[in-house]
Amino acid sequence: MSKLKYIIIAVVLLVGISLVVTNTVPNSTSFASGYLCVDEQIGPELSTQELVTEVAPAVVSIVTETVSYNWFWQAVPQTGAGSGIIISSDGYIVTNNHVVEGAQKVTVTLSNGSVFAATIVGTDAQTDLAVVKIDASNLSYLHFLSNSLEQLGVLDPVVAVGNALALPGGPTWTSGVVSNLGRSIEEDTGVVLNDIIQTDTAINAGNSGGPLLNTAGQVVGINVAIASNAENIGFAISTDTAIPVVESLITEGKVVRPWLGVSVTTVTSTIQQYYNLSVGTGALITSVTSDSPANKAGLRAGDVITKIDNEDISTADDLVSAIGSHQIGDQIEIVYYRGNIQKVATATLEESPS
Numbered sequence: 001m002s003k004l005k006y007i008i009i010a011v012v013l014l015v016g017i018s019l020v021v022t023n024t025v026p027n028s029t030s031f032a033s034g035y036l037c038v039d040e041q042i043g044p045e046l047s048t049q050e051l052v053t054e055v056a057p058a059v060v061s062i063v064t065e066t067v068s069y070n071w072f073w074q075a076v077p078q079t080g081a082g083s084g085i086i087i088s089s090d091g092y093i094v095t096n097n098h099v100v101e102g103a104q105k106v107t108v109t110l111s112n113g114s115v116f117a118a119t120i121v122g123t124d125a126q127t128d129l130a131v132v133k134i135d136a137s138n139l140s141y142l143h144f145l146s147n148s149l150e151q152l153g154v155l156d157p158v159v160a161v162g163n164a165l166a167l168p169g170g171p172t173w174t175s176g177v178v179s180n181l182g183r184s185i186e187e188d189t190g191v192v193l194n195d196i197i198q199t200d201t202a203i204n205a206g207n208s209g210g211p212l213l214n215t216a217g218q219v220v221g222i223n224v225a226i227a228s229n230a231e232n233i234g235f236a237i238s239t240d241t242a243i244p245v246v247e248s249l250i251t252e253g254k255v256v257r258p259w260l261g262v263s264v265t266t267v268t269s270t271i272q273q274y275y276n277l278s279v280g281t282g283a284l285i286t287s288v289t290s291d292s293p294a295n296k297a298g299l300r301a302g303d304v305i306t307k308i309d310n311e312d313i314s315t316a317d318d319l320v321s322a323i324g325s326h327q328i329g330d331q332i333e334i335v336y337y338r339g340n341i342q343k344v345a346t347a348t349l350e351e352s353p354s
Contacts, residue, residue: 035088035250036243039143042151043216051159052173055217056111057140058086059171059210061163062095062118062132064103083162083171083210084108084132085219086141087246091116091134094246095209096224097123098189100130108134111170122249126257126352127241128191128224130209131249142211148220148239149181149195160201160223160234162210171210176201176232184317185235187225194317195238197221203234212236258328259352261292266315267304275302278340282306283319285336297334297347306342307335323349 046054064080082099086092093108100106106118116134123130145151156178164172176199183196199212203223212221221236248255264283265271272280282304288294299305305313308322309332326332326349334345 035092036246037087037141037143038146038239038243039218040146042145042214043143043218045215046217051213051215051217054140055142055161055211055213056171058142059111059161060084060086060093061109061166061171061206062093062099062209063107063109063166064100065105065107066102067104081163081166081206082208083206083223085209085211085222086139087144088141089137089139091136091139092121092250093118093132093134094222094242095130095132096222097125097128097130098187099209100132101125106132108132110139122253122255124245124249124255125189125191126255127237127245128187128193129222129237129242129245129249131246142213143218144239144243145214145218145220146239146243148197152178152181152197152214152220154178154180157215158199158201158220159213159215160199160203160207160210160236161213162203162207162223164204164206166206172204172207174202179233181238183235185225193224193235193237193241194320195241196224197236197238199234199236200232201234202232255352256328257352258323258326258330258349259293260319260323260332260347260349261289261294262299262305262319263287264305264316264319266317277304277337279304279306279337281314282337283313283316293347293350297345299334299336299345299347300338302338303343304337305334306337307333309333 062082062084067075067077070076084093084095087094108116108118118132118134121131121133159175161171179200180198183198184194186192203226207223210223211219214220221238223236225235227233245255263286267282267284285301285303287301313319328351330349
């Protein structure tokens with residue numbers, strides 16, 4: 001069976017290429033979620049001109065600089081490009097982790113051409129999100145729509161904005177529809193992203209970290225990847241995922257989450273037959289981290305988890321959600337199958353390693 005590949009969409013530019021690099025969307029149902037302004041409901045639809053006028057000042061281009069070394073140990077500077085979303089008037093900006101990961105210098109350019117050096121506040125590889133900060137004030141910023149997976153519908157119109165192909169002269173705008181909701185994808189880095197919005201809106205290299213917007217100008221997702229060898233299949237991290245992660249990155253500098261210490265895949269009919277499993281649904285453990293809660297509880301690769309605290313586990317996503325609903329230090333009861341024998345184990349969740 002062929003495996004669909006997903007490509008993260010930052011631009012990497014070799015040295016020598018030159019780059020020219022208010023509160024918006026008022027809504028009576030918005031509230032301050034720490035540093036983010038979050039709308040509980042979809043706002044009124046904006047005209048095309050209103051959308052561009054209100055959103056453009058809050059979308060930035062991000063250029064990163066890193067130094068690698070060739071076979072002769074000569075320094076080879078490289079420049080990367082992505083996008084970002086201003087989320088507060090004092091300069092907090094959301095982008096993707098893969099845009100700024102390993103960067104030695106981060107430069108942010110506003111839509112009016114102003115250029116700022118940025119510092120990395122925090123990154124989270126597990127969700128491919130990051131927050132950077134510039135020293136500025138009175139900036140326009142965007143609202144995030146809460147529970148976007150529930151409030152959006154298939155074929156709802158959406159707009160993507162970002163630093164596509166690092167083209168000079170401001171952001172690129174594309175429009176399309178929501179193609180599906182709640183996807184899970186594996187990036188070419190091996191990171192699995194859940195609760196993803198699929199769209200046919202044109203998303204290109206450099207759009208990473210830019211907003212996917214509804215017609216009210218609210219952020220419903222953060223553009224992150226495209227499918228390789230396919231047309232009009234792009235993906236955005238939903239605000240369901242982004243809102244708590246961004247808040248944690250700003251307040252803690254990292255995401256503090258409970259951890260079991262297993263890698264899993266969803267049991268399908270094909271997987272059941274291939275591994276000769278006794279159950280047709282569940283989360284098949286493919287590896288167990290040494291000295292993890294799962295390891296201490298006696299779990300091992302090949303076990304199939306079917307329940308957590310009496311909650312049925314039918315897929316890998318179910319397991320991720322079940323663990324995420326607990327706190328660090330919680331004891332959980334795990335029902336699993338080893339061969340055709342049902343077993344029960346108790347694990348104490350720990351803080352996830354960085």
